[in-house]
Amino acid sequence: MSNGLKRIYGKLVKKEQPVTVVLCNSENRVEWIPLLSCGQEDNNLGIVASGFWGIKISSCLIILDSESSYLYVLKLLEITMDQIESELKNLSSKYGLAERDYLEFPFVEIIRFAFTNEQNDYWLNLAFRWLDSLENRFQKELVVELFNLENNKNISQKMRHMAKKRRINNSMCSKEIL
Numbered sequence: 001m002s003n004g005l006k007r008i009y010g011k012l013v014k015k016e017q018p019v020t021v022v023l024c025n026s027e028n029r030v031e032w033i034p035l036l037s038c039g040q041e042d043n044n045l046g047i048v049a050s051g052f053w054g055i056k057i058s059s060c061l062i063i064l065d066s067e068s069s070y071l072y073v074l075k076l077l078e079i080t081m082d083q084i085e086s087e088l089k090n091l092s093s094k095y096g097l098a099e100r101d102y103l104e105f106p107f108v109e110i111i112r113f114a115f116t117n118e119q120n121d122y123w124l125n126l127a128f129r130w131l132d133s134l135e136n137r138f139q140k141e142l143v144v145e146l147f148n149l150e151n152n153k154n155i156s157q158k159m160r161h162m163a164k165k166r167r168i169n170n171s172m173c174s175k176e177i178l
Contacts, residue, residue: 004104006051009033012095018049024060032061035091036084038076045073053106064106070113073106077114077126081107081133107134108141115145115163124149124159131166139170146170 018031032054034046044056053064055072062072076084084105092101107130114127131139149155149163 003051004101005047005053006049008097008101008104009047009049009051011097012047015095021056021061022059024057024062030054030061030063032056036087038073045076064109067109067113067116070106070110071117073110074114074118074123076110077123077130081130108138111142112145115142115149119152119155121156121159124155124162128162128166136170139166143167143170 012033012035016033018033020029020031022029030048030050032046032048034044034056036045038045038055046054046056048054048061048063050063053073054061055064056062057072062069064070064073084107088105089099091097092099111127111130111134114123118124118127131142146163146167150160150167152160
């Protein structure tokens with residue numbers, strides 16, 4: 001993902017002044033361009049010069065470069081994917097980016113984090129809502145996580161059934177293409 005985001009960052013820098021911010025749990029500083037709001041703060045989600053998404057929490061930045069870092073953006077699941085895509089399309093227009101560039105947003109990684117780390121029906125329901133909004137080609141990337149959810153006895157039977165239904169539907173879509 002980082003090469004595409006580096007390219008997008010390069011285009012954004014031509015029109016927007018990067019902000020320097022301290023990384024959380026570090027003295028290191030990085031440049032980033034805040035773009036979207038995630039929660040209470042305005043524009044606390046953006047692209048870091050190194051080609052990753054980042055989220056500013058209080059006065060420091062967390063780079064979304066590992067599975068555990070997605071905990072900090074889990075609350076995005078409370079927003080519909082359509083709303084986020086609409087904001088991303090508006091940003092693409094504002095900065096003159098190609099329409100496909102907004103697909104660099106880590107929708108799949110956020111869903112994967114929820115499926116792998118959450119046992120709470122609330123977050124899983126929201127992750128399923130996002131999954132249902134994803135294009136089939138992105139849904140296929142989550143088949144293993146759906147299988148694992150389906151067999152996870154620590155989550156509710158309702159969530160296991162939802163996982164099985166979506167895994168089976170996704171498998172059937174794959175066969176139709178072949």
